[in-house]
Amino acid sequence: MKNFFTIIGGMGTLATESYMRILNQRTKTTKDQDYLDYIIVNHATVPDRTDYIIDHSKPSFLPSLVEDVKQQSLLQPVFMVIICNTAHYLYKEIQAATDIPIIHMPHLAITTMKKQYPQAKKIGLIATKGTLADHIYENEIKEAGFNISLGDQAVQDEVESLIYDDIKVNGSVDKEKYHHILNTMHDKFNCDVIVLGCTELSLAQEMAPDHGYDVIDAQSIIADKSIELGLKLRKGEEIDFSKIY
Template sequence: MKKFFTVIGGMGTLATESYIHLLNERTPITKDQDYLDYIIVNHATVPDRTAHIIDNSKPSFLPPLVEDLQQQSLLKPEFMVIICNTAHYYYKELQAATDIPLIHMPHLAISTMKKKYPNAKKVGLIATKGTIEDHIYENEIKDAGFEYSLGDQQIRDDVESLIYDDIKEKGQMNAKKYYDILKRMHEEFNCDVIVLGCTELSYAQEKASEHPYNVIDAQSIVVDTSIELETKMRKGEKIDISKIY
C-alpha cells in the first residue's frame, strides 16, 4: 500500500474493535475497493495506562507505544491514530518519536465539541482515573472556555466499574449502568453535554446509543476524521493534520 494510515490499538481490544466496526460501517461503499486502506496494531499487552499514571512505579506504557510508532513509521503511513484516550498522557513524547502526524484524540474531541455545542454552559467529563488524574480533558475543556464537572465519587466509581469490571474484564456491556451515569451527570450536575473520555465508554455508546443525552464521543469523532483524511488521500489531495482541530 502507498496511501494508508495506521491504527495503534489494543487498549483495550473491544474499544479498537468498535473503532474498526464504525470505520467500516460509515465508509461509503459499493464494492470491496471502496473500503479504506489501513494497518491495525492491536497491542493488547501494553501496560495499563491508568495504573502507571496513578503510580509511576508501575510499568510505563510509553516504551512499547514508542516502539509501535517507530515500527509503523518505517512503513510510511500518512498519519496514525492511537485508540486510547488515556495514552495521550504522553502525546508530546509519542509525537516526538515519529515524523508521521499523530492525531491528538482529546484535542480533536473538544475542538469538535466547541463547534457543535457552542452554547453549552457546563460540560461533564466521564473517564478513567488516569485520564482524570492527568487532566488532559479538563485542560482542553477549560481552554475551550467551558465550565466542567466530574460528577461525584459514586459516579466516578460507577464509570470505573463500567470500564474495568464490565467491559475490560467480562467483555460485557452494562447499558443500565451507562444510562444511569449519563442521567445523573445531566440531571444532578446540570451538564449540557457529556464527554466520553475513554474508548471503553465509546464502546458503550456504540452498543447503547438509545438515550436522550448529548455526548461527545472522541472515538466516533476520530472515526469520521479518519474517513475524511483517507478520502482526501485517495483523491491525491495533500492532508494537513493541523487543520482538523
C-alpha cells in the first residue's frame, strides 16, 4: 500500500474507535474504494500517560510510542496522527524518532479555534489532570491570545469521573454528567468556548452532543484534517506540512 497514513491509537481504545467512526462517516463514499488508506495501531498496553506526567517514577509511555513510530516508519506512511491528547506531552521526543510528520493534535485544535472563534474572550479547558499538569493546551491557548479557565476541583472531579469511571472502566458515556460539566464551565466560569482536551471527552461529544455550547473537539478536528490530507494523497497532490495548521 502506498500514499497512506498511520493512526497511533489505543489510548484508550474506545476513543480511537470514535476517531475511526468519524473518519469513515465523514469520508464521502459510494463504494469500498472511496475510503481512505490507513493503518491503525491500537496499542492498548501503552503505560498510562497521566500517571507518568504526575509521577515520573511510574513507567514512561515514551518507549512504547517511539517503538510504534519506528515500526510504522519502516512502512513509509506519508504522515501519522496520535489519538491521545495527553501523549503530546512528549511530542518532540516522539517526533524526533522519525522523519515522518506527526500531526500535533493540540496545536491543530487551538489554531482551528482561533480561526473559528476569533472574538472569544475566555476559553474553558477540560481534560485529564495529566494534560492540565503538562500545560500543553494551556500554553497553546494563551499563546493564541485568549484567557483561560480550568474550572475548579468540583469540575475536575466530574471530568475525571466521566473519563475514567464511565468511559474507560464501564465503556459508557454519562450524558447528564457531560452536559453538567459543559453547563458549569459556561455559566459559572463564563467560558465562551470549551476545549475538549481528552479523546474520551471527544467520545462523549460524539455519543451525547450538546449543541447549546461552543466546543472545540480536538479529535473531531484531527479527523477532518486526516480526511483532507488523505484525499490529497489519493489525488497525488504534494502536502506542505509546514502549512497544515
